[in-house]
Amino acid sequence: MSETQAPHKPDANLRSPFPNPDQQTAKKVAQTVERAAKVFADRNLRFTKLRQQVFEEIAATHASIGAYEILARLGEKGTRVAPISIYRAIDALLDAGVIHRLESKNAFFACRRTDHMSKGKRPIFLSCEKCGAVGEVDGQHIFDLIGEAAKSAKFTPRVKFVEVQGLCPRCAGGDS
Amino acid sequence: MSETQAPHKPDANLRSPFPNPDQQTAKKVAQTVERAAKVFADRNLRFTKLRQQVFEEIAATHASIGAYEILARLGEKGTRVAPISIYRAIDALLDAGVIHRLESKNAFFACRRTDHMSKGKRPIFLSCEKCGAVGEVDGQHIFDLIGEAAKSAKFTPRVKFVEVQGLCPRCAGGDS
DNA sequence: CGCGTTATAGTTATAATATAACGACCTGGC
DNA sequence: GCCAGGTCGTTATATTATAACTATAACGCG
Ligand SMILES: [Zn+2]
Ligand SMILES: [Zn+2]
Ligand SMILES: [Zn+2]
Ligand SMILES: [Zn+2]
Numbered sequence: 001m002s003e004t005q006a007p008h009k010p011d012a013n014l015r016s017p018f019p020n021p022d023q024q025t026a027k028k029v030a031q032t033v034e035r036a037a038k039v040f041a042d043r044n045l046r047f048t049k050l051r052q053q054v055f056e057e058i059a060a061t062h063a064s065i066g067a068y069e070i071l072a073r074l075g076e077k078g079t080r081v082a083p084i085s086i087y088r089a090i091d092a093l094l095d096a097g098v099i100h101r102l103e104s105k106n107a108f109f110a111c112r113r114t115d116h117m118s119k120g121k122r123p124i125f126l127s128c129e130k131c132g133a134v135g136e137v138d139g140q141h142i143f144d145l146i147g148e149a150a151k152s153a154k155f156t157p158r159v160k161f162v163e164v165q166g167l168c169p170r171c172a173g174g175d176s
Numbered sequence: 177m178s179e180t181q182a183p184h185k186p187d188a189n190l191r192s193p194f195p196n197p198d199q200q201t202a203k204k205v206a207q208t209v210e211r212a213a214k215v216f217a218d219r220n221l222r223f224t225k226l227r228q229q230v231f232e233e234i235a236a237t238h239a240s241i242g243a244y245e246i247l248a249r250l251g252e253k254g255t256r257v258a259p260i261s262i263y264r265a266i267d268a269l270l271d272a273g274v275i276h277r278l279e280s281k282n283a284f285f286a287c288r289r290t291d292h293m294s295k296g297k298r299p300i301f302l303s304c305e306k307c308g309a310v311g312e313v314d315g316q317h318i319f320d321l322i323g324e325a326a327k328s329a330k331f332t333p334r335v336k337f338v339e340v341q342g343l344c345p346r347c348a349g350g351d352s
Numbered sequence: 353c354g355c356g357t358t359a360t361a362g363t364t365a366t367a368a369t370a371t372a373a374c375g376a377c378c379t380g381g382c
Numbered sequence: 383g384c385c386a387g388g389t390c391g392t393t394a395t396a397t398t399a400t401a402a403c404t405a406t407a408a409c410g411c412g
Contacts, residue, residue: 016330017331018329018330048390066368066369067370081390082391082392083371084370084390103339106368106369106398126329126333137328137329139322142321142322142325145317146315149315149318150302150313153192153311153313154194154348155193155194155304155343155344156343156344157302158305158342159340159341159342160341161337163336164331164333164335165333165334165335165336165337166333166335167331167332172331222360226360227360242397242398243399244398258361258362258363259399260361260399260400260401265361282397282399
């Protein structure tokens with residue numbers, strides 16, 4: 001199933017939005033954390049210990065994760081914080097663009113793309129109903145169309161959501 | 177059918193998705209309730225008293241409304257029910273397609289179109305951040321595009337959400 | 353009609369998600 | 383030092399949603 005991959009290090013944005021979870025090693029998470037830290041640094045924001053811990057929990061899975069699930073996992077590791085602290089960290093991570101919120105599930109997931117944090121390539125979210133994995137694919141043309149539809153209704157759009165629930169390639173493949 | 181009526185009564189689907197609230201009279205609500213009752217009858221479902229009461233509260237505003245707000249308004253009118261009863265009624269109304277759920281606000285609003293309850297003209301939702309009004313405009317081509325984008329990611333879509341937050345014509349126009 | 357079956361609703365309790373309010377602390381600049 | 387702004391702790395509460403069980407209403411059928 002793999003697209004013809006470059007021999008060494010393919011652009012993260014060109015890889016499948018639903019990579020094999022085997023690739024989800026601790027090393028991968030550490031790399032993702034480093035990218036997030038750089039985003040915070042570039043924007044003169046503080047990537048505090050709590051924010052990093054919360055981000056690590058979110059980035060440790062390809063599935064979306066709820067605030068209280070993050071709370072529980074941090075608790076198991078000895079970091080006991082109040083819900084409000086989790087939400088404050090989540091807000092900072094959302095503002096920085098390193099995580100996204102899945103409105104239809106009240107849950108969060110780590111952004112694994114680099115092409116829509118600065119440029120204008122807005123992604124749509126694909127959420128698997130079976131394994132919870134969330135993928136992002138470019139949807140700029142879709143958002144453009146939505147903007148036109150809104151305009152035709154004399155509506156001034158500010159925030160647009162496109163979320164799809166269904167089955168990811170592995171879960172749809174029958175080989176579970 | 178029966179669209180061949182008085183020349184001063186345009187098809188509901190052709191009117192603006194954001195009508196003037198002056199039009200939102202009790203009579204209008206009653207008409208909407210009758211349409212909903214017909215949908216239930218046509219599908220051999222029961223439009224029970226509770227479901228009708230809940231629907232009336234939802235239909236009484238062009239804004240989206242939360243389950244507990246419905247609960248409170250019914251309570252003021254002497255109908256005291258438990259939250260679960262509201263949610264059960266909402267589920268039935270959603271299944272029948274006479275209301276929609278706004279995922280990004282955890283709220284509900286009455287469907288005022290007739291062209292996507294039976295046919296394949298799926299709407300996108302436009303939610304005003306100032307007055308709460310929600311409008312629907314056809315977005316079939318948008319959903320088609322979303323389907324293609326999902327397919328290109330080898331994702332099997334089942335449910336698609338498209339929601340836009342912004343300003344409705346009246347709130348954006350400054351003339352309130 | 354009486355009966356079984358199913359859908360609906362009542363009742364109680366609780367789960368899950370999210371925010372308000374206030375004070376402590378830390379950090380950088382003056 | 384002292385202020386200003388941002389972060390976090392602490393406590394309490396608001397908001398949204400469902401579980402589990404009981405009771406009743408509706409309907410088809412013999
Ligand atoms: Zn992203
Ligand atoms: Zn899956
Ligand atoms: Zn509708
Ligand atoms: Zn408005």
